[in-house]
């Protein structure tokens with residue numbers, strides 16, 4: 007599948023934003039971040055910025071962005087529509103939470119706590135819906151794996167956790183717990199991703215050009231002439247394939263630089279004084295960004311669509 | 323609505339005969355010609371005279387080789403929307419622009435509400451949906467709804483443009499939900515089949531397999547030494563001599 011940069015940016019940025027929202031809510035509920043302090047406000051603003059950047063970039067990849075509002079109508083059958091509904095719904099408690107902090111910080115604690123809980127639930131549901139858009143497609147074997155949506159959620163939680171740890175370090179508040187939690191999540195995400203790659207590498211490729219054309223009873227089928235001289239939309243969109251050797255290098259880069267190294271860095275830096283800790287957290291965040299963008303690029307580039315059978319693939 | 327109808331009154335679709343299709347592309351061009359002015363209009367092309375021409379076409383004809391040796395043959399293979407009974411292309415659509423009609427089973431895209439998210443094209447196993455880069459929306463075969471019910475056309479023209487254009491009669495249109503229809507009988511008689519049945523989309527369109535080859539055809543097929551060997555007549559020797567002189 008063609009890795010569209012707008013979709014990569016959308017899923018990684020808004021994933022981190024939703025993850026940040028979840029950890030912020032948990033931290034406020036557990037009392038480790040003051041519900042009406044500067045840190046909570048900065049966290050909320052950053053989460054909203056990441057989410058909104060992502061959503062805007064995803065509408066840019068539409069052919070008719072001005073009609074995007076129509077996408078909330080088909081939530082009964084479409085995961086893309088559900089994602090849109092959930093994303094919009096999550097803005098409500100998140101925005102109210104920010105307003106409450108800003109204008110009435112002395113309000114009874116149960117109000118921001120309740121809003122935080124709703125925002126976190128909305129964030130998790132939205133990321134799950136994003137994963138399900140891919141996981142529910144029957145035509146792409148690498149995506150109809152049951153690990154796809156859980157990995158989306160895990161990666162959102164891991165990246166959001168790293169961002170919250172960074173924010174805590176920047177604000178000079180205790181960040182050790184979040185750093186360790188983020189490191190554990192990064193390792194968990196790396197393991198899940200490794201399992202996912204193992205599964206897609208070993209899955210049987212049972213769809214064949216013989217079944218796609220129904221000509222198997224005559225014998226082996228191979229393309230003689232394509233229907234057109236230049237690649238058409240289907241080939242441009244669905245025919246993208248990354249070389250296997252290239253892909254395995256990128257997998258290693260993603261897991262090493264993007265997950266394992268930042269996790270180690272966070273654990274080692276957890277006991278440092280604020281200034282070096284901030285730099286360590288920044289480095290970890292950058293590493294995670296590279297890792298998760300590479301991971302998302304591979305998620306598309308490695309996914310083979312069944313329609314490629316008509317265009318020369320022997321089995322998928 | 324992207325929820326699928328539980329059952330459709332009719333199952334209109336095409337039956338494509340891979341035995342008689344000669345790969346002439348007449349159906350491809352007549353489809354483009356009709357539909358660039360019809361329901362899906364326009365069907366834009368990008369750089370039609372440039373270095374990388376491509377565009378939205380609703381019907382494509384591939385050519386494959388199947389089998390080896392004496393069994394081997396060329397099969398021309400038209401491919402367009404199969405108007406599936408349970409198509410994921412419809413249910414994934416976030417806007418309701420994609421829908422399957424309850425009355426005749428035709429799968430359509432509403433050009434006024436499609437947002438061009440392309441998700442439906444990812445959900446179709448058959449590559450039947452093509453994005454129009456200029457128009458920003460998805461295009462697909464409409465089974466020529468603007469012909470088949472069009473009372474301003476003469477009755478024989480109330481068929482999809484591709485069916486009308488095919489010079490060998492390789493394309494047939496009708497109600498595949500009616501066991502007594504001509505197309506259903508044709509499918510039964512010729513062993514019509516579904517493409518990629520394991521994906522569970524239940525295509526309405528059926529393909530008729532190439533007929534088994536007659537034995538003489540294969541033995542007659544490979545003239546080799548016999549022709550070049552001289553039969554000894556004076557004319558034959560003359561030509562052999564001319565051939566030798568000219569090719570020396």
Ligand code: SF4
Nearest residue numbers: 403404406409411446
């Ligand atoms: S062939 Fe593709 S576009 Fe047509 S109904 Fe089936 S899944 Fe949908």
Ligand code: SF4
Nearest residue numbers: 415436437439440442
């Ligand atoms: S491209 Fe149009 S028809 Fe296809 S899923 Fe998106 S909105 Fe629906």
